[in-house]
Amino acid sequence: MSDPRKHDITRRRFLAKAGQGLVAAKAVGALTATAAAQTVPEPPGKKLGWAIVGLGNLAINQILPAFARCEKSKVVAFVSGTPEKARKLALRYGVEARNIYNYQTYDRLQDNPQVDVVYIVLPNGMHAEYTIRAHKAGKHVLSEKPMANTPADCQAMIDAARTANRKLMVAYRCRYEPFNQEMIRMAREQELGPVKVVVADHGFNIGDPKQWRLKKDLAGGGALMDIGIYGLQAARYVTGEEPVELAAMSYTTPGDERFREVEETINFQLRFPSGALANCTSSYGYAGQNRYRVIATKGWFELEPATSYSGLRMRVRRGNALEERTLPVRDHFALEMDHLSECVLDGKEPLTPGEEGLRDLTLMTAIYEAARTGKTLKV
Amino acid sequence: MSDPRKHDITRRRFLAKAGQGLVAAKAVGALTATAAAQTVPEPPGKKLGWAIVGLGNLAINQILPAFARCEKSKVVAFVSGTPEKARKLALRYGVEARNIYNYQTYDRLQDNPQVDVVYIVLPNGMHAEYTIRAHKAGKHVLSEKPMANTPADCQAMIDAARTANRKLMVAYRCRYEPFNQEMIRMAREQELGPVKVVVADHGFNIGDPKQWRLKKDLAGGGALMDIGIYGLQAARYVTGEEPVELAAMSYTTPGDERFREVEETINFQLRFPSGALANCTSSYGYAGQNRYRVIATKGWFELEPATSYSGLRMRVRRGNALEERTLPVRDHFALEMDHLSECVLDGKEPLTPGEEGLRDLTLMTAIYEAARTGKTLKV
Numbered sequence: 001m002s003d004p005r006k007h008d009i010t011r012r013r014f015l016a017k018a019g020q021g022l023v024a025a026k027a028v029g030a031l032t033a034t035a036a037a038q039t040v041p042e043p044p045g046k047k048l049g050w051a052i053v054g055l056g057n058l059a060i061n062q063i064l065p066a067f068a069r070c071e072k073s074k075v076v077a078f079v080s081g082t083p084e085k086a087r088k089l090a091l092r093y094g095v096e097a098r099n100i101y102n103y104q105t106y107d108r109l110q111d112n113p114q115v116d117v118v119y120i121v122l123p124n125g126m127h128a129e130y131t132i133r134a135h136k137a138g139k140h141v142l143s144e145k146p147m148a149n150t151p152a153d154c155q156a157m158i159d160a161a162r163t164a165n166r167k168l169m170v171a172y173r174c175r176y177e178p179f180n181q182e183m184i185r186m187a188r189e190q191e192l193g194p195v196k197v198v199v200a201d202h203g204f205n206i207g208d209p210k211q212w213r214l215k216k217d218l219a220g221g222g223a224l225m226d227i228g229i230y231g232l233q234a235a236r237y238v239t240g241e242e243p244v245e246l247a248a249m250s251y252t253t254p255g256d257e258r259f260r261e262v263e264e265t266i267n268f269q270l271r272f273p274s275g276a277l278a279n280c281t282s283s284y285g286y287a288g289q290n291r292y293r294v295i296a297t298k299g300w301f302e303l304e305p306a307t308s309y310s311g312l313r314m315r316v317r318r319g320n321a322l323e324e325r326t327l328p329v330r331d332h333f334a335l336e337m338d339h340l341s342e343c344v345l346d347g348k349e350p351l352t353p354g355e356e357g358l359r360d361l362t363l364m365t366a367i368y369e370a371a372r373t374g375k376t377l378k379v
Numbered sequence: 380m381s382d383p384r385k386h387d388i389t390r391r392r393f394l395a396k397a398g399q400g401l402v403a404a405k406a407v408g409a410l411t412a413t414a415a416a417q418t419v420p421e422p423p424g425k426k427l428g429w430a431i432v433g434l435g436n437l438a439i440n441q442i443l444p445a446f447a448r449c450e451k452s453k454v455v456a457f458v459s460g461t462p463e464k465a466r467k468l469a470l471r472y473g474v475e476a477r478n479i480y481n482y483q484t485y486d487r488l489q490d491n492p493q494v495d496v497v498y499i500v501l502p503n504g505m506h507a508e509y510t511i512r513a514h515k516a517g518k519h520v521l522s523e524k525p526m527a528n529t530p531a532d533c534q535a536m537i538d539a540a541r542t543a544n545r546k547l548m549v550a551y552r553c554r555y556e557p558f559n560q561e562m563i564r565m566a567r568e569q570e571l572g573p574v575k576v577v578v579a580d581h582g583f584n585i586g587d588p589k590q591w592r593l594k595k596d597l598a599g600g601g602a603l604m605d606i607g608i609y610g611l612q613a614a615r616y617v618t619g620e621e622p623v624e625l626a627a628m629s630y631t632t633p634g635d636e637r638f639r640e641v642e643e644t645i646n647f648q649l650r651f652p653s654g655a656l657a658n659c660t661s662s663y664g665y666a667g668q669n670r671y672r673v674i675a676t677k678g679w680f681e682l683e684p685a686t687s688y689s690g691l692r693m694r695v696r697r698g699n700a701l702e703e704r705t706l707p708v709r710d711h712f713a714l715e716m717d718h719l720s721e722c723v724l725d726g727k728e729p730l731t732p733g734e735e736g737l738r739d740l741t742l743m744t745a746i747y748e749a750a751r752t753g754k755t756l757k758v
Contacts, residue, residue, distance in 0.1 A: 196644060196665040199658075201578060205676055247626050249648045249755065251656055265575060267658045269628045269646055277630055279578075279646045279660050286575040286674040287696070295665040297584055317666070376628065376753030 044071050048341040049114045051077035051101075051139070053130055054121035055085050058144070062309055063121065064093055066333035072341035073334075076114045079106055106130070110137030117340060119171075120144060123218040124225060128153035135164040142340050144171045146229055147357025149220030151365060154358035161354060169340045169350035170357035172233060173332035176339055179303055179312040180237070182327055183294060186301050187238045192318060193297030195276045198238055200231030200292035202307070203265075203283035209258040214284075222252075222262030224364055228282025230307045232360060232367075234292045235270055235278035243278075243363060245271035245378050248371035253285065268367045309333075423450050427720040428493045430456035430480070430518070432509055433500035434464050437523070441688055442500065443472055445712035451720035452713075455493045458485055485509070489516030496719060498550075499523060502597040503604060507532035514543040521719050523550045525608055526736025528599030530744060533737035540733060548719045548729035549736035551612060552711035555718055558682055558691040559616070561706055562673060565680050566617045571697060572676030574655045577617055579610030579671035581686070582644075582662035588637040593663075601631075601641030603743055607661025609686045611739060611746075613671045614649055614657035622657075622742060624650040624757050627750035632664065647746045688712075 050073050052059050067075045077099035080086040086100045101109065109115055118134040120127050120143045128148040131141045141161065147154050147170045161168035174180040187195050203223050212218040213226055236242065248268040252259045265283035272278070281289070291304035299318040305311060309332060314325040343350045363379060370377045429452050431438050446454045456478035459465040465479045480488060488494055497513040499506050499522045507527040510520045520540065526549045527533045540547035553559040566574050582602055591597040592605055615621065627647040631638045644662035651657070660668070670683035678697040684690060688711060693704040722729045742758065749756045 192666070196662060197580075197646070197660050199578065199580060199660060201576075201672075201674070245628070245753075247628055247648070247753070247755070249624070249626055249650055249656055251650065251654045253654060265656060267576070267648055267656055269626070269648065271628055271630065275630045275632060277628055277644060277646055277660075279658050281576050281578060281656075281658050281674075283575060283674075285676065287571070287676060287678045289674060289679070293580075295580070295660075295662075295668060297664065297666060299666045300668070374624075374626070374755030376626070 046345065047072055047074040048116040048344060049074060049076035050337065051075075051079060051099075051109060051115045051118045052121060053079040053106075053118055053134075055080045055082065055089060056121060059121045060089070063119065063333050063337075064089065066331045066337065067093070069331040069334035070338050070341075072345065073117070073337040077101065077109070077112065079103065079109075079118075107133055107137055109134065109139060116140060116344060117142060117167075117337075119337070123212040124220045125149050125218040128157050131157045131168065132160040135160040135166050135168070138164060138166065140167040140169075140340065140344050142169050142171055142337065143354075143357070145357065145360075146220060146225050146364070147354065147361060149217075149225075149361075151358055151361045154354065154361050158354040158358060167340060167344055167350060168354040169336075169343070170352050170354065171336055172352040172356065173336045174230070174233065174307050175237060175352055176335040177312075177330055177332045178327040179314050180234075180306070182314065182325065183234075183301060183303060184237055184240075186316075187294055187296070188240055190296070192299035192301065192316075194274070195239055195294055195296050197295045198235045198276065198278040198280075198292060199295070200234050200278065200280040200306075201282075201289035202227045202230045202291075203281070203286055204288040205286060206258060206284040214258055214260075214262055216261040219262060221364070221368065222259065222264060222266070223282045223284040224263065224266045224268075224367060227284075228266060228268070228280065229360055229364065230290075231278075231280035231282060231292060232268075232270075232363060234306065235272075235280065236359075238292075238294050239272050239274065239276050239278075241272040241274060241276065242359070243270040243379055244273055245376055246363065246366055246370055247376040248367045250368075250371040256285075258284065263371075266367065266371055268370070425724065426451055426453040427495040427723060428453060428455035429716065430454075430458060430478075430488060430494045430497045431500060432458040432485075432497055432513075433502075434459045434461065434468060435500060438500045439468070442498065442712050442716075443468065445710045445716065446472070448710040448713035449717050449720075451724065452496070452716040456480065456488070456491065458482065458488075458497075486512055486516055488513065488518060495519060495723060496521060496716075498716070502591040502594075503599045504528050504597040507536055510536045510547065511539040514539040514545050514547070517543060517545065519546040519548075519719065519723050521548050521550055521716065522733075522736070524736065524739075525599060525604050525743070526733065526740060528596075528604075528740075530737055530740045533733065533740050537733040537737060546719060546723055546729060547733040548715075548722070549731050549733065550715055551731040551735065552715045553609070553612065553686050554616060554731055555714035556691075556709055556711045557706040558693050559613075559685070561693065561704065562613075562671075562680060562682060563616055563619075565695075566673055566675070567619055569675070571678035571680065571695075573653070574618055574673055574675050576674045577614045577655065577657040577659075577671060578674070579613050579657065579659040579685075580661075580668035581606045581609045581670075582660070582665055583667045584665060585637055585663040593637055593639075593641055595640040598641060600743070600747065601638065601643060601645070602661045602663040603642065603645045603647075603746060606663075607645060607647070607659065608739055608743065609669075610657070610659035610661060610671060611647075611649075611742060613685065614651075614659065615738075617671075617673050618651050618653065618655050618657075620651040620653060620655065621738070622649040622758055623652055624755055625742065625745055625749055626755040627746045629747075629750040635664075637663070642750075645746065645750055647749070
């Protein structure tokens with residue numbers, strides 16, 4: 001969990017002080033503190049070129065600014081149906097005008113050697129098609145979550161990556177940032193004993209009834225697909241196990257115009273082979289929830305918020321002591337993009353490959369079935 | 380929620396200051412603060428006589444000290460199988476030696492006009508028998524929770540109370556104290572909009588494998604009966620509704636000597652007629668949990684701890700503001716005992732009569748069945 005940049009600062013301070021002697025130590029302390037704040041990063045090594053497909057809020061406010069924090073990834077191309085938006089962003093981020101594509105010219109990416117990786121930031125129902133076309137164009141792909149609307153679509157994406165011999169990764173950014181990684185470490189190392197129960201609540205009171213998240217064909221489903229997936233992921237990555245049984249209960253307010261096509265609330269229970277259980281809620285109808293707690297035999301640890309882009313907070317309860325644990329704050333998107341670039345450069349498999357996305361879709365499909373039938377399902 | 384004693388203090392201070400003039404205000408302030416701290420309570424009106432049946436930890440550490448805070452209840456008799464313990468406690472609490480009973484002489488309570496109410500603090504499996512015998516002796520009864528091991532036993536207790544024309548109340552102390560009452564008020568008045576989901580976690584890592592809580596015939600069940608009942612109660616009293624559907628998932632560690640007869644962990648889901656859902660966990664195997672959160676459309680409110688004898692904490696989230704709400708700290712046991720005394724004196728029905736205990740037993744029986752069959756049950 002240590003931040004290498006922090007160690008670097010410490011080393012520089014030490015060298016500066018050692019060179020100037022102890023007499024001037026106090027003044028030097030002030031000077032070197034300034035120098036440390038100004039530490040100039042090394043020039044990067046090779047950076048892979050990324051194309052961003054879909055210039056919505058997530059791309060504009062999170063993904064594009066994150067490239068400034070990347071060591072191995074740079075943005076070189078855009079794919080957008082709105083030329084004016086793409087042109088403005090291209091000027092801001094130094095993307096060449098000839099590297100702006102639209103959905104008609106998308107397949108021409110295959111003729112652009114500047115583009116190594118395509119990041120699919122489209123509505124869920126479009127992930128499969130644009131991932132498969134990117135692979136056919138010979139590109140590596142990072143797809144936003146959920147990976148697709150159905151397990152069959154996920155499988156087709158995995159097959160396309162294999163045929164093209166290219167990397168396919170799902171953008172589960174929480175797996176790449178320090179707070180969730182510390183939760184995983186504590187659980188797996190049984191720092192507070194074996195994990196008995198994971199509880200998770202994720203959702204928000206969704207607004208505009210016309211947005212794509214509320215259309216079945218574009219979103220694949222409602223709260224579960226978009227936000228409940230975080231609780232499902234957390235239960236899986238914290239335990240390091242796959243569920244063997246699940247149950248669910250769902251509710252959608254009759255007549256609420258937002259929920260004509262997708263569910264409002266769905267709560268689900270999971271059983272893992274070790275005996276650990278999970279109890280999760282997920283809703284588009286309740287006020288913002290974003291937390292999970294891991295309850296072990298000797299204490300508990302939790303994140304709240306757990307999956308926000310920033311501002312995560314961790315609390316640990318051990319006996320009678322309640323501690324807030326401070327961890328390095330890192331840009332989730334920079335970390336996940338650099339992870340994929342590194343996997344491409346080094347020929348490694350991503351931590352969250354297509355198969356990981358497929359597992360979640362298979363489980364979410366079963367959760368919907370359990371809610372519909374009122375039966376606990378073995379999976 | 381206001382504390383009448385607080386208003387009284389304020390009134391006294393004002394009168395004292397007004398009488399002595401502004402010149403001496405500062406000195407008077409100090410004096411009247413002392414006077415306020417010494418406010419002598421009015422002599423009580425009629426107090427009913429209580430017999431405590433079962434002198435275990437709960438009676439010794441919580442119930443007996445609580446009589447000092449009661450306005451309408453006094454302890455006048457003990458029933459215990461350990462004469463030495465009863466004798467010591469009688470000396471401490473001023474109980475007459477002739478008012479010490481054992482389980483052989485229990486029915487003689489009917490000849491003791493000093494005893495109006497009998498408080499059953501025995502293991503769950505003994506509540507029914509000793510409640511019914513107390514009613515036959517013409518006494519009113521407060522029974523600890525859970526009311527009994529089975530719905531049939533609850534019904535027999537209710538019938539005995541009706542036949543004897545005496546009050547029967549279940550000791551759901553959280554219904555009588557300010558924090559849980561404020562949660563109920565906020566939910567019912569929809570202060571943050573309609574309630575969508577209630578989540579609750581209750582349990583602890585149980586110790587001594589020989590204790591009665593782990594014996595099926597004495598406890599009726601495991602974590603659910605003892606501690607999960609708090610989450611079930613909270614979901615019901617916060618919404619003010621009765622569940623119409625429930626599902627559950629249970630796990631017990633094989634070979635753990637504590638859980639030869641009762642379950643370790645049981646998580647359950649509830650559906651209410653309004654569409655509100657509850658997601659609850661309950662365990663004898665995980666580290667102490669004691670909380671519930673009510674998630675409405677415009678914010679959430681929670682207690683953690685929610686059901687401890689003291690030290691409850693309430694947090695309210697409204698938009699971006701997180702507030703800790705401070706409420707009067709009151710003795711839960713004094714409040715519930717005085718409530719029953721008042722009902723007896725005024726001929727009113729208790730807030731938590733036998734029928735309330737029966738509802739929980741019926742629901743818990745269904746939760747066990749849902750866990751066993753893996754089916755969502757309509758109730």
